[in-house]
Amino acid sequence: MNELFTYHDMFSSKGPEYIIIIIFLIIIIGFWAFVNMNAKR
Amino acid sequence: MDRRDFLKIMGSGFASIAGADLLIPKRPLASTPGTEFYGILVDTTRCIGCRRCELGCAEVNGLPLPDISESTNQTVLKTPRKTTDRQYTIINKYETSEGPIYVPKRCMHCNQPGCVAACPVKAMRKREQGHVTWDVNCIGCRLCMISCPFDIPKHEYSKAFPRIQKCNLCWDRFNQGQLPGCVEVCPTQALMFGTRRQILEEGKRRIAANPGKYVDHIYGEYEVGGTSHLYLSAVPFEQIGFRNDLGTVPYPEYSTGFLYAVPFIFVLWPIAMLGMNRGTKKENGEEKEEHHGEETDKGKH
Amino acid sequence: MAGEKLETVAVAAEKAESPKIKSFGDFIDFLKKELKPEGSIATPFNIISLPIMLLGYVFIVLRLASGLGKPITNLSQQYPWGLWIGFDVVTGVAFAGGAYVLCFIVYILRAEKYHPIIRATVLNGFLAYLFYAGAIVLDIGRWWNIYNPMVGNNFGVNAVMFLVAWHFFLYMLAELVEFSPAIAEWLGARKARKILGAMTLGAVIFGITLSTLHQSGLGALMMMAKSKIHPLWYTEFIPILYFVSSIFAGLSLVIFEGSISHKVFAYQLDEHHKEQYNDILVGLSRICAVVMFGYFFLKILLVVHGHAVKYINTPMGYWWLLEMIGFVLVPCFAFLRGAQREDTALIKFAAIITMIGIILNRLNYTFIAYNWYVPLSEKYWPTPIELTVTASIILTEIWVFRWMVRRMPVLREPPAWAKAMGHD
């Protein structure tokens, strides 16, 4: 019940989320290179 | 069912798949004019754990009668139980700071029940007077059991032709203008039957009238969007076996996100894919042709 | 399958010349002929599978006679859904996802490269649905009402289950249409072949849309179990997770199934197809890798979003990590590595790991991480009977699959007259 009478920041996790997204976007570049790399020929 | 309304039904069926109805998912109406939710106010400070409600319930519903003699009560009440497919209501005993407290448990009859929203064939229904009832056109998918925050619907696993069993707030007796069996036989009026408006008022009045007797919280006033069963208690509700982590969002809300998405996907996907398909087509089909040609050669030799 | 090995491409070519069916009588004779088993029956596979299947059927009869309760299944009031829904239906459908993905690649994006395996995949998907829908009949308590969502007099139009039911039904039709050209060729029904071939694209688009919805719909079923599923697994975005995971689940099944059937039915394949095949595997594994990579980050994102990070350092947390790292990240890179050095063995291995991971993931939602807080004594685990029935369902599907592949132009080249018609 107490969420009716107390404040809690429901967006408290947003910061980390953005960080993860940024990390993802950075990694994806390297990953993409890795995907297109070809061991043979 | 004559041909016309058969068509109507099929029509609505297909329309619903195409999502026409899903734009505004239908949910049990909170209150249509003239009808209001009925419910039961359970005052756990009044309950003396005589288990007569279990007996009354068993009688009106034709269930095997429990033995409520004192000697058995002592043993039965030792460990908290759950309702079963043979017992729609049970009383649990909890040792708390305020001494032993007896708590009758049964279907909470949510204002917006998860089980009703989950049912693919409307076998579970929220009546306009608040009763959540079960019907025989059920297919037994048991999604209602999964969707119920209080674990109330029970499936008769032992039977070859099972039913879903739960308290239906004595729907048929209600229509005969009678009280629910449990309420009728309660010797201390720990259960008060009435419209949700009345029992909520009464609960608040009791809390205000006896300072220090109750915790200032009516369980079911807001939980899962409000329930027709309301509980008063002298101790915090988690001490007498209630979950306090259910939140105040009506359970059907959780599936709306998906349901809203359906019609849009139905419109957008085909369009997008047709576009892609056409877009990737080679204007002069020669390449395809000769490709085929050589394959056919292979086929020959 | 020592038996088939003897057969030669010549035989295949001879089969490719399709029968002439004039009257219904001819059709019956033809069917009689076709129903006769090819090659010897006493192959090791048959010897193992047959008793299991028979036992399974016995148990199915038992279940219908005596209901779901013990000793048939371990289902309880705590755990309404067990192996039959959790594995047969939910997981099985995820595996069948390969069909719509490949259809999208081949028919929508026109990646002709993958054309050779499309029929096998679609057939596989179709059978999967057929038999897993069958599994539902076993699992639901009041199976005699199964038609109610279809023709019942009151539709739960805003229930997720209702959508899923209809989508199953319609998607089966769609896939049947997609596959029907093969049947037509088998029967040598040229006119029908032409019409059905023309219908393919429509069926494909309809099918993909439906798949998108019911793959995620299966996830949406669990949305109202918020208070019961462990917060590491429960998010508001379960449907999306289910959809995304169904992509690589389906593809890895295609890889797995393909690699087996290419051994078993090798005699049906011509050289051109064979040399193409490795290339196809590599391509598929690349797709898997990329999708899994995205899926991994999606999962992490949702855990943070759901304020569930604090649970990582608990038993459930370790279990979650095993699923995420052991069964998503590791196979993801295994796929990549395999793709780079065109190492089919590694790819197949990765596919298997991925499939196990998907199974675990789906079972987590149905009974492992579901009601995770109940003590051991009340927990659910499948009974031998449940396992046997599941096994027999899968084996039956394989038998039917084998029967159709042997007779219809699934892996083998369609007859010349059919090719001339084009479409698909």
Added chain:
Amino acid sequence: MRRTVLFLIIGVIYLILIAAGLGMVYTAGEPVPAKEREIAKPDNKISIAHAEIFGKLERPQVIFDHKKHEEAAKSEGCGTCHPVNDKKKLLFSFPKDVKGKDKEAVMRAYHDACIGCHKQKRIEHKKSGPLVCGDCHQDKYTLVKPISYPVVEFDFERHDKHVKKLKETLGKDTCRQCHHTYSFEEKKLVYKEKTEESCYYCHDLDKKRGPEVAAIIKVSAEKGLSMQNASHQECLNCHLEIRKKKGEKEAGPTECMKCHTGKYKTTAELEKIPRPDRGQKEKSYIYVENAKLKGVSFNHQTHQKYSKTCMACHHETLKACKECHSLTGKPEGKNVNIAKAYHDMFSEHSCAGCHSKQTAKKECAGCHHNIVAMDLETMSPRKDTCALCHTGKEPLPMPAPLSTSGLKQDKIKEVTVKVLEKEYEPAKFPHLDIVNKLAKISNDSRLATYFHRNIQTLCEGCHHRSPVTTEAEKNTPPYCRNCHMIVYDKEDLNAIRLLTAYHNQCMGCHDEMKIKKGNSMVFVEGGRCAVCHKKKKAGPAELTTVKNQRVYNQNKKIILNRWRPD
């Protein structure tokens, strides 16, 4: 080939992981018991944990055996461990010099003091204590609750003992031995006769007091004289001195357990002990200038018998109420006006508060639990009730004890309740006995005797909502049936039915009065119901009011079995 083996190995590893994981997950729901044990008998041991400084401990707490060390250091005396203040008085703190309040300093201080001493002893080849961490920080104490001693109650009896004993030697300056107050002029402790007060007023540092006392508290806080330190200093130093002068058995105890017994005297036990005399009046007529109501004549002597300390009422200082509380409230009284000061329901210090606490006692609660107490907020209070205290004359008239002789004995002898006839024998309700019992209870207590003016007052307990006056007039209080219907009132479903009325009234009273017989919560042999109404021998036509013949028939056997006499 080698690769397949590799794959197999990896596969096996995966299998193991899954198995282990499943095992973990399936046992995740099991409850994990992690409870702190409590040491039953502290016997003179002290646990050194300092949660306020260290918070969560890295190593287990040290349980320090004070007795042992006392004996070991008998020759050197307490001075070896405990510091001495400027007045050559021992301060019972440890260790001697703690530099700062941070973890490092405190830990260092302890280690230096303890280990240093132990080392010293080793060097002197005497019996010595441990030097290694594990020997003091013993692992078995990790899950042990830090030892805490029960508070010492220096009740009137002990006070009386001390006074008598000291009078022999000290005579008239006995009191100044312990009692003192701080004067800001002289900046030191002074003693004024007839102003002795409890230590708590100034040394209970965490109580919030009025401006005057707060200033003094501030001083004692600076000096670190919390209640604990102050009392240890006062008592122990004195005891030790006497021990030096007169030897062991004359002197008071110096052992923890001797004072910290955890046994407390009840008011009843202390009733005979004369209260310390600082010139308080026996009876006083409480009268406030131009107050609305008449004055109250208050018997201080009788009242002080019912409280263990003076502080029970004199919460700030040992002054009269009106010193701080006036008609309109004064700052020194936190602006609480005198009406509130006397009638505050929820204060332990006010008359009304204390009296309403008395009504919660089990003898009284039976009736009083559903009688709403009257306080200032009550609209239109009953004049006769106010008049009970506000007599406006002295001496205070004590009414005669209640007697039931006035009532129509035979008429109210016994009541037979036939509500549950279908199922039970009619219940016999010993009405007269109960009335007599209540009268007795009332007569036994002074308070009740004073407030229950006539026997009809008692009727109100059960025959509620019917004023005394009506009952006084014609000797026939209403029946339960007059208000409570047998059936449900369809209009007002909350209306209490007769059945409920009986059950709630009877059992409610029994519960409140903690009567085991007829208690609603406690199971009894042969069943709670049978306590009041015996089961009928024959099976009932129907068990409940529910009409359900079909079910009844199909379950007849079960029912009859259950209703066969056992």
